[in-house]
Amino acid sequence: MGEGNTVDSSPSRRAVREQQRKKTIRKWAATAAAATILLSGGVAVANHLIEGESRGTSPSQQALPPECATTRDVTVETTPTMAQVLEKxxxxxxxxxTLDVNIGESSGKxxxxxxxxxxxxxxxIPDSSTRATLAMAEAKTELTSISDSLAQTVAVVVTAADTPHFNHWTDTLADGNAAKMGDPRQNSGAFAAFMSGIAEVSAGQSSPEKLAEGTGLRATTIGVDGEPPTSxxxxxxxxxxxxxxxVVTEDVFTRYRAEHGSESLKATAPGSSSAILDFPLYRTSTGTNSAIDDAAAQISDFMASDEGHQALSEAGLRPTGQEALKDGGxxxxVTPLTPTDPEILERTWLSYSLQSAPLNALVILDASGSMLTPVEGTDKTRMDLTVDSALAGSQLFPARDSMGLWKFSRNLALPDGCISDYQKLVPVRGMEELTDGKTQRELLQEAGTSISGSIGSTDPTALHDTLLAGFRELKEHYEPGAANVVIMLTDGENYDEGSISQEELISTIQAEQDADEPVFILLIGISQDANMEALQTIASATGGEAYPVLSPTDVQVIFSEGLTQVAAEKAKEATQ
Known part of the structure; x- marks a missing residue:
């Protein structure tokens, strides 16, 4: 890769590409947002489309000429790098x-x-027109576009040696041990890497499976145990x-190397290619304030001037057009990569958002007599294997998640002497939360393994009453920003003479469901004995999903992948 070369993206081609991309993205983003809200606690993804890692407001740092005894202030939201340029x-x-610059607020806000x-x-001035278009579609609003691109930057893989080497961005995403990155909802470099991987799949340069592997890995590892790292x-x-x-952006790498004298650090791009972050300019205010229009014109004119190009280069940004950084950067x-397939973009971003959202779940296990049925080829019952698999699945969830455990049958004798169709074994708490010196994981394990010994061989199944109670329990303990899910596992159907009917169950949940704080219902039918028709009827009518599991050992798959599969199906339905 030689010095002084350029990013090949002429304004005319950009304008055509942006117009096409915005039209297709807007079509699906509004509907995909509904599926995202359903499983992420009513918090739209737009609230997490953050294009800066620092946060704060800075009064104008511009030098005032003596002629300006008073000034008119115009506020600008942008990224940390662009803020440095605006000050000049x-x-x-x-x-x-004068420009008062705010740094790192969410696109959603x-x-x-x-x-x-x-x-x-x-x-x-966000980092990317793709990010901005997504946010506008989800917020169902349009901003006035003033400039398609004020500057450009690309994603790079930085090492202290010649290795590791990646041929594709999808390879980079899938190797969480070799290449670390921030959260793409917050970090420009990670966002550009995701867009690069999506573009590779759109162009047939990599497989959807490889992309899903990489984005799924990042969703379940980035920021799980604390704040995501900055670039x-x-x-x-x-x-x-x-x-x-x-994985960072070229501008961050260039500034870091200059500020720290880090000449040992080297930057490459898989396939010498990257998605281009283009820094568009939008007017957020309505009305006829001439100062805002004048400020926007000054910003655009400065970025296109020689002085502006110099300021951009000093900040590590590439001027828009066919210029690279003066020193080669x-x-x-770099060959520009563009996500041309909106369905791939939608599915990938929605899946990441759902997989990376915290889980707030109540697991309800069927403790009726049929769960004592031996499983052929093993020395265990359905309950034994279901508990083993479910608890193994629960161990996969990170510390950010919360989970509780109930069992249900009918006329259970509770420790306090009361009779109930269900028993609250472990309340919903954080997975690493301590209670009497034990973590929630340990308490779930202990409670789960004790269920088999308490089942009576003729105990019936109070499915309807228990599901409604579980739904109400999670509504009461709703966690904003999380996927709030009731997960019921059963090998039968409702068998309770005094219970509410299926129609009453459905109508009650429909009436009590809060669109702003939705509780999702996931029903898992175990073995051929499960009445999947009834479970699917309940799930479909309440906005949930039902899955058949012929082998109890498959429960773990549902635990680890079920919510993502549900989201993919809903995104697919929304775009058809």
């Missing part, structure tokens, strides 16, 4: 407009406040030899 825009001595008519910022944190870890490689020539 000279204040016009005739207009005396920008769009929700713009839609309300009371935006906190007048102008918005600067990752580069420091590479330099210290703590991790092999980091980290990469020089």
């Amino acid at each position: 825009i000279p204040v016009d001595p005739e207009k005396c407009i 920008v769009l929700s406040q713009a839609a309300s008519g009371s935006p906190y910022t007048n102008l918005w 600067e944190d990752l580069l420091a870890q590479v330099e210290k030899g703590e991790i092999p490689a980091a 980290a990469l020089g020539s």
